[in-house]
Structures are given as C-alpha cells and as structure tokens.
Amino acid sequence: MxxxxxxxxxxxxxxxxxxxxxxxxxxxxxxxxxxxxxxxxxxxxxxxxxxxxxxxxxxxxxxxxxxxxxxxxxGVDWDNGGFADSLKPGQEPDFEKKSMYYQGRAIWMFSYLYNHVTKNKLHLDAAINGRNFVVKHALLDDFRWNSILERQGNPLSGPVDHYGDIYMVLGLSELYKATSDEKDLNIAINTVHSILKRLVSPIYQHTDAHGPAMEPGIRRLGGWQHLLYSLSSLLRVKYDxxxxxxxxxxxxxxxxxxxxxxxxxxxxxxxxxxxxxxxxxxxxxxxxxxxxxxxxxxxxxxxxxxxxxxxxxxxxxxxxxxxxxxxxxxxxxxxxxxxxxxxxxxxxxxxxxxxxxxxxxxxxxxxxxxxxxxxxxxxxxxxxxxxxxxxxxxxxxxxxxxxxxxxxxxxxxxxxxxxxxxxxxxxxxxxxx
Structure with missing residues (x-):
C-alpha cells in the first residue's frame, strides 16, 4: 500500500x-x-x-x-439537545429523529474525548447537553428509555430497544468521570437492572432490537457482550x-x-x-x-x-x-x-x-x-x-x-x-x- x-x-x-x-x-x-x-x-x-x-x-x-x-x-443539536444519529463529512446534520441507540453512544464518545483525549470543554458540554436532553425526554419511571425521540424530545416510540438503554449506561458511566454527578450513577445502575430483567425473561422477544421480533426467551450474544462492556466501564468508576x-x-x-x-x-x-x-x-x-x-x-x-x-x-x-x-x-x-x-x-x-x-x-x-x-x-x-x-x-x-x-x-x-x-x-x- x-x-x-x-x-x-x-x-x-x-x-x-x-x-x-x-x-x-x-x-x-x-x-x-x-x-x-x-x-x-x-x-x-x-x-x-x-x-x-x-x-x-x-x-x-x-x-x-x-x-x-x-x-x-x-453533530450536536445545541438548540434542542441531543445529537444527529449519523453524520458523514460534507453532510448536513439531521436532528429530526434521535434514537437512543445513538444518543447514548454520542454521550460516551464526547465524554471519552474530554476525559482521555482533548480536555476540550466543548466536548464535555456536548456530552452534558445530550445527557440532559435524553434524561428529560426519554427516561421512564421503570428506568427504561423511550427508544426514539423527535427533534424537540417528544417520544416517537416507547422503550422497545434494550441496546439503546445499554449505551446509556456506557455514556453515563463515562460522563461521571468528568462530572462526579451521583445522579447519573444511580440512573445507570437502575438501568442495568431494568435491562437484565429483559435479557433473562422467558417472554422477552428482542422486538426492534437489531431486527424484528424473535421467539420468546431467546438468548443473544450481542446483548451480553454490549452489556458487559458497559458494566466494565461502570465498575471502574463505582463498585456495586x-x-x-x-x-x-x-x-x-x-x-x-x-x-x-x-x-x-x-x-x-x-x-x-x-x-x-x-x-x-x-x-x-x-x-x-x-x-x-x-x-x-x-x-x-x-x-x-x-x-x-x-x-x-x-x-x-x-x-x-x-x-x-x-x-x-x-x-x-x-x-x-x-x-x-x-x-x-x-x-x-x-x-x-x-x-x-x-x-x-x-x-x-x-x-x-x-x-x-x-x-x-x-x-x-x-x-x-x-x-x-x-x-x-x-x-x-x-x-x-x-x-x-x-x-x-x-x-x-x-x-x-x-x-x-x-x-x-x-x-x-x-x-x-
């Protein structure tokens, strides 16, 4: 080459x-x-x-x-909160639909940038901006998260995709390293328990989580591994x-x-x-x-x-x-x-x-x-x-x-x-x- x-x-x-x-x-x-x-x-x-x-x-x-x-x-929506789900160089950011699958990843990415790479406050502010948006509009009382929001935060779906919840655990854990906000750790820990209930349930069907519904109680490698990665990150900042x-x-x-x-x-x-x-x-x-x-x-x-x-x-x-x-x-x-x-x-x-x-x-x-x-x-x-x-x-x-x-x-x-x-x-x- x-x-x-x-x-x-x-x-x-x-x-x-x-x-x-x-x-x-x-x-x-x-x-x-x-x-x-x-x-x-x-x-x-x-x-x-x-x-x-x-x-x-x-x-x-x-x-x-x-x-x-x-x-x-x-890719940061500074006016409303959150991020574009996907953004290529030269492409205009699209903020009309914000999926938790990507919002949690973006919070993690900007938090990691700040903590380990740039120390640029812009990147920390981006992560906090995204965190405030999704906690306000997507987090439910049972610590599941609405999977898709529109630009201003109104839900476009209920809590259907557990992967989005997993990435929120990852994002909040990395953000905690910068902010030391105990509320985020509490949300992350409770979200883990919510995810686990679904992954071990005999009736959970992984509907709209990497594809259409599957048979009840099916176990998927992707769920364990991504949850494990988020847990490793969480446990490095807080023993539970x-x-x-x-x-x-x-x-x-x-x-x-x-x-x-x-x-x-x-x-x-x-x-x-x-x-x-x-x-x-x-x-x-x-x-x-x-x-x-x-x-x-x-x-x-x-x-x-x-x-x-x-x-x-x-x-x-x-x-x-x-x-x-x-x-x-x-x-x-x-x-x-x-x-x-x-x-x-x-x-x-x-x-x-x-x-x-x-x-x-x-x-x-x-x-x-x-x-x-x-x-x-x-x-x-x-x-x-x-x-x-x-x-x-x-x-x-x-x-x-x-x-x-x-x-x-x-x-x-x-x-x-x-x-x-x-x-x-x-x-x-x-x-x-």
Whole structure:
C-alpha cells in the first residue's frame, strides 16, 4: 500500500483494576495458544501495520483530529439537545429523529474525548447537553428509555430497544468521570437492572432490537457482550456488589454457554434454556438462522471478556478470551475480504460469502492490538497486519459517521500503541499491572 494513502488518515482500554474478589473461572489448563512465556515474547516489536510504531501512532491521531472530531463537532443539536444519529463529512446534520441507540453512544464518545483525549470543554458540554436532553425526554419511571425521540424530545416510540438503554449506561458511566454527578450513577445502575430483567425473561422477544421480533426467551450474544462492556466501564468508576455479579454473569454467558467447545465458536443465539439450537426447523418463514455465528459480535465479545478479566486481574479468563478470539479469526476471517457471519457452524467461508460490515474490522484490529500489547505471537501480528492493510486500502469504506466502533478503535489504538512505544516494543512482564 502506498504511503500517501496512510497519510490521508489521534486513556486505556486496560485500565487499573478495582479492588474486588477474584473470579474463579476457567482454571482448567486449556491449550496455551498464546503462552505468556513463549519465545516470541522475547522479540522487540518495532513495526506494525507496515510502518514504524511512531508512524502508526501518528496515522491514528491524524484521522482522529483532522477528520473524525471536526465532523462530529457539527453533530450536536445545541438548540434542542441531543445529537444527529449519523453524520458523514460534507453532510448536513439531521436532528429530526434521535434514537437512543445513538444518543447514548454520542454521550460516551464526547465524554471519552474530554476525559482521555482533548480536555476540550466543548466536548464535555456536548456530552452534558445530550445527557440532559435524553434524561428529560426519554427516561421512564421503570428506568427504561423511550427508544426514539423527535427533534424537540417528544417520544416517537416507547422503550422497545434494550441496546439503546445499554449505551446509556456506557455514556453515563463515562460522563461521571468528568462530572462526579451521583445522579447519573444511580440512573445507570437502575438501568442495568431494568435491562437484565429483559435479557433473562422467558417472554422477552428482542422486538426492534437489531431486527424484528424473535421467539420468546431467546438468548443473544450481542446483548451480553454490549452489556458487559458497559458494566466494565461502570465498575471502574463505582463498585456495586450487584453490578459486579451481573458482569460476572455476562462473562459466564459468553464463555460457558455461547462458546460451544465442539465447534470452538461463539453461537449468536441460544434457546430459552441457554442451549444451542439443533436445527432451524422451527424457524419457518423467519429471516434469522438460529445456528449462525456472527464474526463481528464474536470478536467483540472476546476482547470485552479480556477487558473484564483484566479489570478483575484473572489471567485464565483473559487467556480464554484470546483463545476464543483467535479461533474466531481462524474460522471467520477471509484474506482480502474481511470477517463473515457463518450461516451455520460447519460452513467454510469463501471469497463469495456475505461479509460483515466494514466496521467489523475496527474490532478485529482492536482485539489484535490488545493481544499484541501483552504477547508478540506471530499469528496475531499477522492478523493485525493483513486486517490493517485491508481496512485502510479502501478509504471510501471508512465510517466517520459511526459513534462507537470507529472512535473506540481510534481511542484505544492510540492508547495501546503509546504504551507499546513506552515499553520500547517489549512485552510487559506483568500484563495485569
């Protein structure tokens, strides 16, 4: 790839853990794909993604500061509150419909910018502006949130999409770091309990949450992983014994139930009894394959498990996240094309397969970087290099309108690469310090 293409394209995911009891998960000795004592960990890493580490750092900073931030500073509705749901460079912001799915993400993004990147009060004010708007117009007495609002805040729907509620937990937790407003923590904690009631309910059907209604009591990987990520953020700012156990529960759902050892894959759907679907015979007339494996959700779930395991300082679970992620890449990544959702676990991905959106590569890159910081295994470095080359070979596929996956990849890549440079390209002897 030509150098000029890279130039067109600024704190850490593994933060200091809080003091809690150690979780006793996955203590059995699995195959050590990435043994922390491997000979590869004695190698000095000085290049990644086809460039030196300082060049790679500048690459991410340039896109963040020159493209992403200026674009989204236009996406704040200062007159009424809230944000545009989506905004591309050169596009006029549309404030007529504001979905909680995006409002919570925007609160998180602007809060994170202020806390870890810019310290620009404009970004904090944007987050507070969004927070005040949705708390006033979307929050209900039972700590569910109206899923869609119009420009001035009148509800266009009731509380139908639990993902929007999950992102509000994420946004309020990050905003709390800047404001220390206990009301936001209280709202976030109560919202978690509201979400959990739906996710474990035998009658909840995920209606209008990533698609049409599904059968009652179905369990979905995407719900556990995004909730886990929000809980990890919340628990880093406020210890709560019930939230702690819900986070542990989410890890167990991912690692003990959705992870099917027979296939070494994370199943997207489980039935009401937390079991894999045996066939699709019951899915007549439906558009969902109940035995499918989402490469995108899977790779996110893996790094989110690693992140939570880091928070509680439990290396076996951290290693298990790596093993699940590597297996996902081996089975769902196609060179030159990206990551795929398997229709069924026995499917072999092909170049003509239907691939996940380009933004899925943000999470592939993030997973690889999280591993590389603590382990220089050549297979993971190989995956990062080829994914990075693919991702940035088609600038038209960048997603600056995104409020979660792209900014998160930029934020965390900058932080991780910075730390690798400070470590002089060496693997940390104690990855949980």
């Amino acid at each position: 030509q150098r000029k293409k890279f130039l067109k394209l600024g704190g850490g995911i593994l933060l200091s853990p809080t003091i809690i009891n150690d979780v006793k998960l996955f203590n059995k000795n699995k195959h050590d794909i990435f043994d922390k004592n491997s000979n590869s960990n004695h190698l000095i890493l000085d290049r990644l993604g086809g460039m030196s580490l300082p060049e790679l750092l500048d690459f991410h900073r340039n896109y963040l500061y020159k493209t992403y931030i200026p674009n989204w500073e236009r 014994q019930e939230i702690e156990q819900i986070a542990r529960f989410c890890v167990r759902m991912i690692c003990e139930y959705h992870w099917i050892e027979e296939y070494k894959l994370l199943f997207e759907y489980l039935d009401i009894n937390y079991k894999q679907y045996i066939s699709n015979v019951s899915n007549w007339g439906g558009s969902r394959n109940l035995r499918s494996i989402s490469g995108w959700h899977s790779i996110q779930a893996c790094w989110m498990v690693m992140d939570e395991a880091h928070r509680v300082k439990h290396y076996p679970t951290y290693r298990h996240g790596i093993e699940m992620g590597f297996s996902t890449l081996e089975k769902c990544y196609v060179d030159g094309k990206g990551i795929i959702t398997l229709k069924y676990p026995e499917e072999i991905p092909k170049v003509e397969s239907e691939f996940d959106p380009w933004g899925a590569l943000d999470d592939v890159l993030l997973f690889c970087l999280m591993v590389i910081e603590n382990n220089h295994h050549p297979d993971i470095i190989r995956y990062y290099n080829k994914c990075f080359s693919l991702y940035h070979s088609i600038p038209d596929n960048y997603r600056p309108e995104d409020l979660l996956h792209l900014p998160r990849q930029l934020f965390y890549s900058i932080e991780i690469i910075n730390r690798i440079i400070k470590q002089e390209g060496k693997v940390k002897n104690a990855p949980f310090d």
